[in-house]
Amino acid sequence: MPQDSNSLQTLGRASVQIVHDLKNQLNGLKLYATFLRKRLEKSDRPEDEMETINKLIAGLDRAAGDLSTLVQYGRPIELRKQVGVDVQKIMRTVAGAFSQPSRATGPLNGVITIEAEPLPLAGEFDPTILADALKSISVGAMKMRGDEQDRTLRVSLRREQNDRDTAVIEWHELNSLEHDPFRSFAGSDEIRMSFAAKVIEAHGGSAEHRKETLSVRLPLTS
Numbered sequence: 001m002p003q004d005s006n007s008l009q010t011l012g013r014a015s016v017q018i019v020h021d022l023k024n025q026l027n028g029l030k031l032y033a034t035f036l037r038k039r040l041e042k043s044d045r046p047e048d049e050m051e052t053i054n055k056l057i058a059g060l061d062r063a064a065g066d067l068s069t070l071v072q073y074g075r076p077i078e079l080r081k082q083v084g085v086d087v088q089k090i091m092r093t094v095a096g097a098f099s100q101p102s103r104a105t106g107p108l109n110g111v112i113t114i115e116a117e118p119l120p121l122a123g124e125f126d127p128t129i130l131a132d133a134l135k136s137i138s139v140g141a142m143k144m145r146g147d148e149q150d151r152t153l154r155v156s157l158r159r160e161q162n163d164r165d166t167a168v169i170e171w172h173e174l175n176s177l178e179h180d181p182f183r184s185f186a187g188s189d190e191i192r193m194s195f196a197a198k199v200i201e202a203h204g205g206s207a208e209h210r211k212e213t214l215s216v217r218l219p220l221t222s
Contacts, residue, residue, distance in 0.1 A: 022067055030060040066188050073195045077202040079126040087121040087130075087167045087218055088114075088157050094135045095155070098142075110142045110151035121159060121167040123220045125203055133196035134169070134216075137207070140181055140189040141171035141214050165220040166205075170213055180209045 037053045095112035142153045154173055160166045182197035184190040197207035205218040 026060050026064045026067065030057060030064070033057050033060060062188055066191050069191050069195050070185075073191075073198060077129070077199060079129065079202060081124045081126050081203075083124050083221070084122045085125040085127045085130070087123065087125070087169070087220075088116055089120070090125075090127060090131050091134055091155065091157060091169060094131060094138055097135070098138065110145075110153060112138060112142075112153045112155055114155050114157065116157035117159075119159070121157060121218075121220055123167065123203075123218055125218070129199055130203065133199040136189075136192040136196040137171065137214060137216065140193045141174055143189055144174040144177065144181075144214075159220065160217070167218045167220050169216045169218075171215075172213055174212045174214065176211050177209065181214075182207045182209055 033053060033056050037050070037057065040050055040053060092114060095114055098110060098112050138153065138155070141155075142151065145151065145153060153171060156168075156170050156172065158168050160168050179186065179190075181190050181193045183194060185194060200207045200216055200218065203218055205216060208215045208217075
């Protein structure tokens with residue numbers, strides 16, 4: 001019903017504002033925690049106290065990052081598409097930068113190996129936001145490997161021709177999950193992967209989870 005739809009839209013806008021306000025409060029707490037750390041650094045304090053304050057600041061950073069992603073998720077995605085953007089090139093760039101995670105993802109060691117034909121997979125995409133989405137999925141997939149001995153993530157890319165040309169990206173050999181990480185907000189990784197799925201869908205594609213594989217499909221231009 002129209003009234004129910006309007007109520008949901010109002011609730012959505014209110015939720016985004018509440019999350020935004022919570023993020024600002026966390027940033028305020030981080031400011032005080034950082035000030036406290038500087039005071040501790042100037043005095044002869046036990047190492048465990050410094051470790052505790054550093055963990056507190058790291059936790060506030062992660063929480064603020066999660067809230068930022070939720071705010072992004074609740075707002076329309078504005079794409080700045082460019083013609084001839086190569087999905088394979090973006091994925092190789094993501095793989096090359098994988099050993100340099102952002103503050104939001106934290107320290108993460110691992111290697112991405114890519115299996116693909118040496119042919120471009122070009123489409124009309126926003127290269128910046130798409131790269132961020134593919135990195136979020138790769139970070140989540142690496143953590144789903146669950147094997148501390150083998151931190152190698154295998155990713156394959158191929159062209160699929162049905163009704164239209166499609167780029168298919170798959171992250172293989174993952175641990176099975178009972179829930180779909182593309183439709184979950186159960187943790188930091190799931191929040192980012194859910195937003196990544198929204199980005200993929202905004203490009204006219206889809207993101208799916210099937211047992212031990214994550215799969216993304218993106219439309220290509222002829």
